[in-house]
Amino acid sequence: MNVQKKPQILLIVSMFIFGTIGLFVKYAPLSSGEIALYRAILAIIVIGIYLLVTKSKLEFRTLKKHFPLLLISGIAMGINWILLFEAYKYTSVSIATLSYYFAPTIVMIVSTFLFKEKLTKKQIVCFIGSTIGLVLITGITNTDSNNLIGIILGLGAALFYATVILLNKFIKGVRGVNRTFLQFVSSCF
Numbered sequence: 001m002n003v004q005k006k007p008q009i010l011l012i013v014s015m016f017i018f019g020t021i022g023l024f025v026k027y028a029p030l031s032s033g034e035i036a037l038y039r040a041i042l043a044i045i046v047i048g049i050y051l052l053v054t055k056s057k058l059e060f061r062t063l064k065k066h067f068p069l070l071l072i073s074g075i076a077m078g079i080n081w082i083l084l085f086e087a088y089k090y091t092s093v094s095i096a097t098l099s100y101y102f103a104p105t106i107v108m109i110v111s112t113f114l115f116k117e118k119l120t121k122k123q124i125v126c127f128i129g130s131t132i133g134l135v136l137i138t139g140i141t142n143t144d145s146n147n148l149i150g151i152i153l154g155l156g157a158a159l160f161y162a163t164v165i166l167l168n169k170f171i172k173g174v175r176g177v178n179r180t181f182l183q184f185v186s187s188c189f
Contacts, residue, residue, distance in 0.1 A: 022093035025085045032085035036078055036187070043184045047177060058178055066171045070179065073167040074186025080160035081187070083153045091150025095138045099154025105130050106162035114166060 025035055051058070063070065087096035105127055111117045119127075134140070138151050164183075171179055 022088050022097060026088045026093060032082045032089070035085050036081035039081060040078065040184045040187045044181065044188075047181045047184065051177065051181065056175075056177065058181070059174065062173050063178060063182060066174055069167050069171050070174075070182045071186045071189075073164045073171070074183035075189055076160045076163040076167065077183055078187035078189070080157045080164065083160060084157035087150045087153035087157060089150075090146045090153060091138075095147065096150050096154040098134065098137055099151045100157050100161065102130065102134055102155060103158040103161040103165065106158055107165050110162065110166060115169075 025032070028035060030038075050056075084096065084100050087099065090096075108119070108123060108127065112119050139147060140151050168179070
């Protein structure tokens with residue numbers, strides 16, 4: 001296989017796997033909490049094997065410094081999954097996913113307060129457009145209570161996903177694989 005094509009193929013495979021999770025969760029005879037727990041355990045095993053095979057070490061000194069943020073972000077990740085998986089059960093996979101992908105918009109808005117970032121005119125237009133688009137596409141004004149519950153759960157998942165993204169901005173000097181491993185461990189709580 002061409003070495004230059006390998007990252008592209010891995011990206012396609014990972015997106016395919018992520019894209020099927022909604023259908024899997026919607027029809028799995030397990031609770032959202034169980035699915036989130038099994039997902040975290042599987043990730044811990046896979047990343048743990050990777051760390052062993054590559055002889056990578058956990059940087060305990062750096063990890064100790066950021067432990068509270070890693071713990072909180074891991075717990076937020078677990079809550080994020082549970083809410084998203086519940087959203088799949090109340091509304092369609094597409095509507096739950098669209099609600100979930102409102103997370104970058106939340107990050108953009110919160111960053112203006114948390115990091116004192118200025119919103120550009122383009123960002124404001126994008127915020128207004130994405131909000132209107134979310135309302136129109138999801139049918140949030142629809143009177144079907146299950147649909148509304150699913151959208152609210154999806155937006156709740158987006159809020160916790162945005163929390164993970166924002167907390168990761170404060171975790172400096174920790175290799176991504178180490179951060180991810182510990183976040184998966186703490187998501188089990």
